Amino acid sequence: MNKKLILVVIGLIALCVLGINNSYAYTINDPLGDFIGNQAFEIYGMNISSTTNTITFDIYSDYPQTGHDITWNGNVWHTFAGDLALDLNGDNVYEYGVAFTDHNGLVAGGVYRVASWDISNDYTPSWGYSDWGEIVTIDESGADLIQMASLGWEDIAGDAPKYKWSTTINASAFGLTDLNGQNFNAFYSVATCSNDNIGGSYTATPEPASLSLLGLGLLGLFGFGRNKKNR
Secondary structure (H helix, E strand, O other): OHHHHHHHHHHHHHHHHHHHHHHOOOOEEOOOOOOOOOHHHOEEEEEEEEOOOEEEEEEEEOOOOOOEEEEEOOEEEEEOOOOEEEEOOOOOOOOEEEOOOOEOOEOOOEEEEEOOOEEHHHHOOOOOOOOOOOEEEOOHHHEEEEEEOEEEEEEOOOOOOOEEEEEEEEHHHHOOOOOOOOEEEEEEEOOOOOOOEEEEEEEOOOHHHHHHHHHHHHHHHHHHHHHHHHO
8 A cells, every 4th residue: 555655656756757748738729720821930838848947848730840941933032030929027029039040140049138129020021921020039130149059950750740840948148046936928929921920928836846745745745654554
């Protein structure tokens, strides 16, 4: 009976730690089928997780790492992945950005503080059409590099979603040492055409520590019960 209880505790902790990524139960969901144009622009959701001093954003979409070409009347517009935009003070102005590709003098993985953003209209070719007006990237001339964040791109097995962007940012990028209780407003346009985007709010909580306390608490109860039985 005691061994079974230990296995149940370990299983519950494992499910809590792994469940979000494996089941695609997103922290922030995006409506399916709301993309404009090609299926490549579909965003499925964004998972956000945090420790005391790091925050991780996982964005799931069908957009390839190499970008996607839009063809119109024989002309080709090569779009590339947008940057992740973050607002920490709740004024709905995104003062931080994370570059997801090398572009406009910026390096992929770079965390920047910004005063203004380029929008999808800024990238529309003269022969093309886009008036979504959503923020998509930042430019080297208007951005202050703070630090480099980890950045990864994963090709997911299956078709929905196909890919995952992952970036982990250290609290020091925001001038903080403890992210517990810090609110983040996040916004992401899948590409420079902004044919799909996702946004929402997340309050950082040190989940690994909480889960560890949960596990220790359950194991403590198990130990107490065993000692009581042996008296």
